[in-house]
Amino acid sequence: SQKIEQNSEALNIQEGKTATLTCNYTNYSPAYLQWYRQDPGRGPVFLLLIRENEKEKRKERLKVTFDTTLKQSLFHITASQPADSATYLCALGNRAGNNRKLIWGLGTSLAVNP
Amino acid sequence: DTGVSQDPRHKITKRGQNVTFRCDPISEHNRLYWYRQTLGQGPEFLTYFQNEAQLEKSRLLSDRFSAERPKGSFSTLEIQRTEQGDSAMYLCASSNRTGKNEQFFGPGTRLTVL
Numbered sequence: 001s002q003k004i005e006q007n008s009e010a011l012n013i014q015e016g017k018t019a020t021l022t023c024n025y026t027n028y029s030p031a032y033l034q035w036y037r038q039d040p041g042r043g044p045v046f047l048l049l050i051r052e053n054e055k056e057k058r059k060e061r062l063k064v065t066f067d068t069t070l071k072q073s074l075f076h077i078t079a080s081q082p083a084d085s086a087t088y089l090c091a092l093g094n095r096a097g098n099n100r101k102l103i104w105g106l107g108t109s110l111a112v113n114p
Numbered sequence: 115d116t117g118v119s120q121d122p123r124h125k126i127t128k129r130g131q132n133v134t135f136r137c138d139p140i141s142e143h144n145r146l147y148w149y150r151q152t153l154g155q156g157p158e159f160l161t162y163f164q165n166e167a168q169l170e171k172s173r174l175l176s177d178r179f180s181a182e183r184p185k186g187s188f189s190t191l192e193i194q195r196t197e198q199g200d201s202a203m204y205l206c207a208s209s210n211r212t213g214k215n216e217q218f219f220g221p222g223t224r225l226t227v228l
Binding site: 032034042091101105106 | 118147154155156157158159162170205207214215216217218219220221222224
């Protein structure tokens with residue numbers, strides 16, 4: 001069955017350092033992968049999308065890589081700030097068509113300490 | 115219209131009662147999704163609408179769950195004969211017809227079944 005794994009442990013880093021979160025998947029060939037941020041008691045908020053034919057995407061302090069051979073995406077937050085503390089979710093999407101369901105990971109909790 | 119809204123934000127009910135939740139998506143979005151999320155888990159897909167058509171429903175969803183989107187705008191999710199295991203955050207998301215399938219989430223409805 002399809003499976004997505006994110007960092008199993010919560011991540012604690014010092015302000016200013018780079019946070020790196022991983023998303024690994026099995027038994028799936030996604031057309032794209034998305035990263036979302038979720039704060040306690042709120043719905044997820046979209047951050048970045050990367051397609052299967054893209055290796056890397058950047059947005060301000062965020063960088064995502066996608067390796068379809070390793071079946072892995074890495075999500076980096078550079079120059080991290082306490083405000084970056086949240087849970088980060090990866091989600092995999094299928095090809096175009098009527099199937100628009102996303103498959104979600106469990107999320108990784110990130111704490112940036114001042 | 116500034117985002118996806120959900121009503122109510124919180125619902126406490128007794129086991130065996132029926133509950134209904136409402137979701138108002140972003141007005142120009144034709145796709146609407148319902149998810150369920152419990153603590154420490156990622157969103158679990160429940161069902162998906164494109165306009166008024168319900169295109170997919172999770173096999174995990176029992177017959178006690180039903181969703182409608184009668185005019186292709188707002189949607190309702192009804193749970194009949196609630197059970198304690200139904201306690202969760204119910205999230206609604208919408209997206210438009212683009213390749214990104216970026217999903218915009220509402221604040222969620224937290225259901226507690228006593």
